[in-house]
Amino acid sequence: MLSDLLLRDFRCFTECRVPLHPETTLFIGRNAQGKTSLMEAACVLLRLQSPRTSQKGELIRLGATTMLVEGTLDGKKVRCAQSATARRLAIDGAVCGRSGDYLAQSGLVVWMDHRDMNLLRGGAEHRRRYLDFAASQMFPDYLKALRGYERAVRGRNYVLKRDAVIQWRQADAFAGVMDEFAQVLRDRRQSLMDSVRPHVAKVHHDLSTGAEAVEVSYVPGFSGASLAEELAARRDEEGRNRQTAAGPHRDDLTLTLNGLDASTYASEGQQRSAALALKVAQARVLEEAAGKPPLLLLDDVFGELDAQRRRALLGLLPPGTQKIITTTTLDWARDEVVGGMVYGVEVGVVKQIEAGEIL
């Protein structure tokens, strides 16, 4: 459990310390007051990544040079300080030189927001990000394979584009490096989706009327035993297109509703339920893997749902899950957050709201 959070020079916050509730912490405020930034800080602290940006400099408050996020996780002090070029991580005062060591000890996270609809409607990169966010929390070797693969495929694409006559020996050398990483990524993503698939079907069944069947499948971006061999066999195509034709960077997920493509066939409400089901399934699978539920970060999700689906969603989350929720309106929350902590957020300042003020 993350029992408190300190932000210094993070986004619009100069300094802010917030005790968190073991179950439900709610941040309420108008748009652009800093609600999402608070949750983002929790995500950066536990996973060293933001679901909003890959540009680390964006997290640092304008005018400052370093940001700090700190918290108490299961009794341990975790700390992430970052400038535009360097990052310092520490657990209980001991510096962690390698992010892998830090991540192995920091907590698990599932993030849900309105952009989850992109899992259905958006390009394959959104679904690959879903795979990466979960798989990197389940498999210790995943991030190393992902970073290694991404570096190699970037290098190979550069070689394919660079010269009028392609230097195939160089391209093949990169393919050799990609091959091993690609096997790891495909195995882990397949194994993740084997665990996720039954949960998605079940959660979606419970969230909707029960009459619709949702199925999710993993579609690897290469099919044979060796990626290098597959690329060698597609040399003509790569020569024409000047980019790497196969590999995990082409992986995707397909979602069907009653056997039909959910991205085109499903209604908006059905797509929303399918996206929620994917995220709840992620939480359940992470809990199965770790033996304890992840921290759930729910950014303005509940306001968009009708009361029935809201209750259904809350009931489907792993029991005892710690949740941080943001909302612009308390209308829906009066019943659901009884017993939790509620904070008002206004231009980077956070103030606790007492129960009497809510009701």
Ligand SMILES: Nc1ncnc2c1ncn2[C@@H]1O[C@H](COP(=O)(O)OP(=O)(O)OP(=O)(O)O)[C@@H](O)[C@H]1O
């Ligand atoms: N690096 C930064 N330095 C200073 N301010 C920033 C930085 N990055 C973002 N902001 C500002 O922080 C404010 C809060 O943004 P945030 O997304 O957290 O708001 P929010 O309350 O979640 O809004 P919404 O309800 O619209 O999602 C915005 O005005 C944004 O422009």
